[in-house]
Amino acid sequence: MRVVTISATYGTAGNVIGPAVAEMLGVPFVDRAIPGTVAEELGCTLEEALVHDDRAEHGIGRLLSGAMRLPTVTFGGVDTYLPGAMPTPPEEFVAHTEKVIRTTARARGGVILGRAGAIVLADHPGALHVRLDAPLERRIRQTAAFFDLGDREARRIVEDNDRARAAYVRHFYRADPGQPTLYHLVVDSTSIPVPACVELIASAAEAIG
Structure with a gap:
């Protein structure tokens, strides 16, 4: 069974490349199903699970990147608290x-997008770990063009x-998601066309397995 983790900076088409790689390899694209399964296991609402998710629009990474402290979480050595403390510790959501x-x-x-997949599955036999990245200015131009x-x-x-x-990975895994040694393949998907990126990643996944 093929396993691919993709870490993508914003503006590198990770949400397009991920599903296309999964389709080419004949495996599921694992993204939106993750918080739903976590919510079911913990017996909480999907909304609460999304608050703690790496990929969600208002997920925990945004709170951490704003230097806001969550209850039971050490961040920057400052003891402050969010209003309306969450009933389930963030670490429990991350563990699930x-x-x-x-x-x-x-x-x-x-194919698993985000959520520190390369670290979580670092020892998984045959897994391919991919980083999609590009210079900031190119990613900004691509985002501006896509969303007008x-x-x-x-x-x-x-x-x-x-x-x-980055805050999610640094806080919970004490790692820099941009560190190239976490990955087998680092691809600039703003320079290499998306179809070529998909073929490259799929070929690498088949070769490494």
């Missing part, structure tokens, strides 16, 4: 997210998302 990722990888394989935005708004979106996704 890891469990879902590992179970899925063992049971049926898949001005440069300033596109820059804000890209930088906010970058900070949030």
